[in-house]
Amino acid sequence: MHWNHAWNNYQYSDRKALEKTISLMKEAGVGSVRLDFLWQDIEPVQGKTDYSKYDELVELLFQNNIQILGLLIIPRIGRRLRRRGLP
Numbered sequence: 001m002h003w004n005h006a007w008n009n010y011q012y013s014d015r016k017a018l019e020k021t022i023s024l025m026k027e028a029g030v031g032s033v034r035l036d037f038l039w040q041d042i043e044p045v046q047g048k049t050d051y052s053k054y055d056e057l058v059e060l061l062f063q064n065n066i067q068i069l070g071l072l073i074i075p076r077i078g079r080r081l082r083r084r085g086l087p
Contacts, residue, residue, distance in 0.1 A: 015056060018056065018057060018060060019060060022060050022061060022064050022066065023064070025064070025066060026064045026065070026066065030066060031065070031066060031067060032066060032067040032068070032069060033061065033066055033067075033068060033069070034068075034069045034070075034071060035054075035057070035058075035061075035068050035069065035070050035071070036071050036073045037054060037070055037071065037072050037073065038073050038075075039072060039073060039074040039075070040075070041053045041054070042054075042072075
C-alpha cells in the first residue's frame, strides 16, 4: 500500500479517501499492510529528512489497529548495485 503517487493515480489524495479506505480494510479484517517508504519522499534534498508525508497514513493505520510492515525503498542504491554486477 502506498498513498499518493502518480503510479496509483493519486488514489488517496485527501484524508477522507484515506479514512474510507482504511475503514474498509479494518471492516474486511485486515490486520497488517506492507507500506513502502520511498527515500526520495523522506529525503527530497540530501541531508534534510522529512517524514511528514507518511505521518497521516501511519497515524490512521495505527488508530485502526492495522500493523505496518514498513519497507524503506532506496531506488538509487539498487541501480548502483546492478551497475557493479550485484543482484
